[in-house]
Amino acid sequence: FDLDVSCAILDQREIKLNCHDHPLRQLKKPATFLCNACDKVEEDSSYLCTICPFWIHKKCALRPTTVKHKDHNHPLHLAYSLPSDYRKFSQQCSVCWKKVRLRDWVYYCGPCRYFVHITCVVISQKDEEQLSEDNEYPIS
Numbered sequence: 001f002d003l004d005v006s007c008a009i010l011d012q013r014e015i016k017l018n019c020h021d022h023p024l025r026q027l028k029k030p031a032t033f034l035c036n037a038c039d040k041v042e043e044d045s046s047y048l049c050t051i052c053p054f055w056i057h058k059k060c061a062l063r064p065t066t067v068k069h070k071d072h073n074h075p076l077h078l079a080y081s082l083p084s085d086y087r088k089f090s091q092q093c094s095v096c097w098k099k100v101r102l103r104d105w106v107y108y109c110g111p112c113r114y115f116v117h118i119t120c121v122v123i124s125q126k127d128e129e130q131l132s133e134d135n136e137y138p139i140s
Helices: 005-010 118-127
Strands: 024-026 031-034 041-044 046-049 055-057 076-079 106-109 114-117
Touching (some): 106 118, 114 118
Antiparallel strands (some): 031 041, 046 055, 106 114
């Protein structure tokens, strides 16, 4: 029995994320649901909390904690909600210009007050056709 290390890591049946108190179990079949991470209803592979109503897409659960973004010079860091230091004032996504809500998962650069919804990082890269295995971008 041979298994590639990267395949083994991507095929985790149970994971623990810093944003949630309980372990998340991977469902065997794709399902249609509202993702607690990206706030989209899609049919996809997923992770579900068996204790409380928390359900996220597999691609959201496996997002990198840091990405490079074509429109910003500094690395962007993943936050599972708008960081408390930036809640005093309304923040906007620098790609779609929609408001960043308190519970939104975002990539951000704190010193520059630069915020991007997790879905907008992917969308902006697809639009520019710059997604590749060589970049540090999440691939859907």
